[in-house]
Amino acid sequence: MAEEKRETEWQRKRRLAEVFGDVLPEVTRDEQDEPSAERETAGDRWLKAQVPPHHG
Secondary structure, eight states: OOOOOOOOHHHHHHHHHHHHOOOSOSSOGGGSSSOOTTTOOHHHHHHHHTSOGGGO
16 A cells, blocks of 8 residues: 655645635735625625615
8 A cells, every 4th residue: 555645734735726716815805995896796786775764
């Protein structure tokens, strides 16, 4: 039986990224500044439109 080579951590991460892609972003939405108009989704606009006037 051949001896298995142990892969390093960066090799493991690269292999997993090739298979699954970048699952988690480097920076999450709550760590970012206010969303710009081009990044704002239709769902975001709808949610903001549903805020009652007294919560403005």
